[in-house]
Amino acid sequence: TLARDLAKVLGYRFVDTGAMYRAITLLVLEQSDEISEDAVSKALAQHPEISFESSSNHVLINGMNREIEIREMRIALKVSQVASMPSVRDYLFQLQTNLISEKHVVMEGRDIGTVIMPEAEVKFFITASIESRVNRRQKQLLDEGKVVSREEVQENLESRDFQDANRANAPLALAQDAIAMDTSHFSKEEQIKACLAIIQPKLNPTELLRFV
Numbered sequence: 001t002l003a004r005d006l007a008k009v010l011g012y013r014f015v016d017t018g019a020m021y022r023a024i025t026l027l028v029l030e031q032s033d034e035i036s037e038d039a040v041s042k043a044l045a046q047h048p049e050i051s052f053e054s055s056s057n058h059v060l061i062n063g064m065n066r067e068i069e070i071r072e073m074r075i076a077l078k079v080s081q082v083a084s085m086p087s088v089r090d091y092l093f094q095l096q097t098n099l100i101s102e103k104h105v106v107m108e109g110r111d112i113g114t115v116i117m118p119e120a121e122v123k124f125f126i127t128a129s130i131e132s133r134v135n136r137r138q139k140q141l142l143d144e145g146k147v148v149s150r151e152e153v154q155e156n157l158e159s160r161d162f163q164d165a166n167r168a169n170a171p172l173a174l175a176q177d178a179i180a181m182d183t184s185h186f187s188k189e190e191q192i193k194a195c196l197a198i199i200q201p202k203l204n205p206t207e208l209l210r211f212v
Helices: 002-010 017-031 037-045 079-083 086-100 112-116 130-143 150-166 188-203
Strands: 013-016 050-052 059-061 105-108 124-127 179-182
Touching (some): 002 013, 002 105, 002 188, 013 017, 017 037, 017 079, 017 086, 037 086, 079 086, 079 150, 086 105, 124 188, 130 150
Parallel strands (some): 124 179
Antiparallel strands (some): 050 059
16 A cells, blocks of 8 residues: 555556466466466466556456456465465566566565565565554455455464565565564554655755755
């Protein structure tokens, strides 16, 4: 949410890489009920085109809007397993690199600062207490008309964190030059203001830092 809102304020493109992994997960589960190397290979062999609809930023797979499907809990439960596979990361790395080639991008994901955009001008590592994250995620799901228990939401978040932080390939990690921000007690507006206070002097140094 923060990355999307920042992109809107800055007039930049927003790239939700997590949605791209969800898209691959959806394609894999259309091949098989279980995640396997074979099912992943079949999905990637079709060279799926993954992009974002310009106005809504919904995920398009081969030109079709699949946003509702990729947000289902069955996808959330499997996406970390799919994301850990080198073949998937290699495939999406090229797509993501193409998306950032023209710059003016706010990219969100779990390996952006360390792998995808190591030279980014500003890197934020956004975190919050598990209670805050569960509250936010459950509200988001309820707003989408999905009824999910707090226990199920928390279990999914903690499981994904553990899997992503402990995978061998591009694990979730804090980049050395990233700014860690605990947003547990920040409203959405406060999060944006805090990030903009850091970003804007880098974008307009002569205007905002005249003494430099």
